[in-house]
Amino acid sequence: MNFIKQPHTTISRTLYQTDIILFQKLLGNESSEEAQFSDNRQLVMLAIGILNRTLNLEGFLVAVVGQKWKFYGKVMIGETLSVAYQVQENKTFGNKRYIYDIKIDLIVEEHVVAEGIWGIMLNSKL
Amino acid sequence: MTITKLYKKTCTLVITESHLLVPIIWEGDLNLHSNEPLMKQSRFQNIILHGDTVFSLATTLIEKQEAKFTFINEFDTTYKRSVTIGDHIFVEYNLVVTEHQRKVEFLVFNVDRKLVMEGTVWTTSENEVFES
Numbered sequence: 001m002n003f004i005k006q007p008h009t010t011i012s013r014t015l016y017q018t019d020i021i022l023f024q025k026l027l028g029n030e031s032s033e034e035a036q037f038s039d040n041r042q043l044v045m046l047a048i049g050i051l052n053r054t055l056n057l058e059g060f061l062v063a064v065v066g067q068k069w070k071f072y073g074k075v076m077i078g079e080t081l082s083v084a085y086q087v088q089e090n091k092t093f094g095n096k097r098y099i100y101d102i103k104i105d106l107i108v109e110e111h112v113v114a115e116g117i118w119g120i121m122l123n124s125k126l
Numbered sequence: 127m128t129i130t131k132l133y134k135k136t137c138t139l140v141i142t143e144s145h146l147l148v149p150i151i152w153e154g155d156l157n158l159h160s161n162e163p164l165m166k167q168s169r170f171q172n173i174i175l176h177g178d179t180v181f182s183l184a185t186t187l188i189e190k191q192e193a194k195f196t197f198i199n200e201f202d203t204t205y206k207r208s209v210t211i212g213d214h215i216f217v218e219y220n221l222v223v224t225e226h227q228r229k230v231e232f233l234v235f236n237v238d239r240k241l242v243m244e245g246t247v248w249t250t251s252e253n254e255v256f257e258s
Contacts, residue, residue: 013152022151023152025148026145026182026183027183029186029194039198040197041178041181041182041185041198042152042182044178045149045152045153045176045178046152048154048176048178049152049153049154052156053154058156059157061156061158064176064177065204066202066204066205067177067181067201067202067203068200068201068202068203069200069201069202070200071197071200074197
């Protein structure tokens, strides 16, 4: 299974003010042009987005089964996010279903600003 | 001192195309989210929202009823069913307020009252960040 793309460059994502404004509009909230840091729910989306650019999940991902996150700091507009990840324990179900926990560190300038577990179900072993 | 509020219910939210498509800016895209012909033949029977989007929308329904979360310190979610455009979702939740933080246990249901997601969110009461 060619699950890991193994990119040659670090995959990162800078946070823009428009990200924050669009997220608040998505939630149906008033415009938040004064907000200078990201909502942590959006940080998780950005972290998963970076992982989706790192891992080749198309054709393998059956479903996401759950997540756990802890947050240690705020991410300000203009800061750039990257992730470190590690595949942890897994369970095997019948009919080609495999659940893996992906441990994620969300990093800004070498500081871990959040830690998460992304539980995913795949149709193939890693 | 602890104040407990037991299982309040939010209003209902109708899922739109914007709820599906806008988060793709941040999360990325897969066939699961945008290939309708393929997904019509899948066990989901339709394209599905990112689970993070359902979580964000569900917790916002709670915020609109209570107060805006200042800072989410931690959360834990388990996904039970998929959500697609046109679905109606609502949340039942239990809010516990302590001196330093709020704990929200929540259940997200669809219009058929089938469980979509369950989880817990911990937030600070004021504009502060808990250090680990």
